[in-house]
Amino acid sequence: MSATDHLGELLSAYLDGEVTTDESVTIRGHLADCESCRGDLGDVMEARAAVRALPLLEPPAFLLPAVEQPAVGRWYVPVAAAVVVVVLAVGLLLGRPTPVTTDDVTVPHTELTARAQAMNGVQP
């Protein structure tokens, strides 16, 4: 870039940090001496700031279900979890060994009689 050239499109690149260190030094030196380029710099700075001030827009909900309904918040997750719990519970109940109760400990009546008589010293 010669001393008489104006900066032109380098101004936007300079604002955006898209110039090399050497270019940046040259640009600053030129701006110090060139009122026209300082004016151009102000213009593109204003336009750049105006566009950058535009807000990001929220997309319609139907477009981004993952945003509106994160995976962990979907209705079927707790339902599916409840179903799994019920299935596991039923499976455990059906699959476990039959509980042992006192009713299950059966001793033949004749044996009981023999034990009682033995304890009392009575011969059968």
Add this chain to the structure above:
Amino acid sequence: MTSPDQHPTDWEEVARVHGRRIYSYAYRLTGNPDDASDLSQEVLLRVRKGLAGYTPGSFEAWLWRITHNTFVDEYRRRKRRPTVPLPEQPDRMVRAASPPADEVLASIRLGDDVQKALLDLPEDFRAPVVMCDVVGLSYAEIAEALGVPVGTVRSRIHRGRARLRERLG
């Protein structure tokens, strides 16, 4: 930005992480909420199809190439007349602070003026300006997304901004 090694693995993650920027890009280019929704939906469909064959690289460039190609393919093909943009409702804005009401109204009016000025730009200028100043891409990423040299990006962004400044007065 997503590094080359940390690209999303499913389209829902892309929607969650990049959805606002995709929709905002589409809206700023079309000035039409219906077209912006249609374009965003098509982008996500293409992302879902493309992710299976995605090879690690610049995910940003890949995503925005898809986004821009979708705009080129779909929007130009069934182009609707750009409508006067709807006033941007404060409750739809992501940057939801709580400024005074008069400041909100002033910013909405200013935003409408800027949107109209953007729509008056030739598409070749509008796309790189929006990619740079709305989406936040680097010149290299814009160049890859648009399929043009970085020097062309630099020129178009500068000329686009110069025209915007003239339009905004």
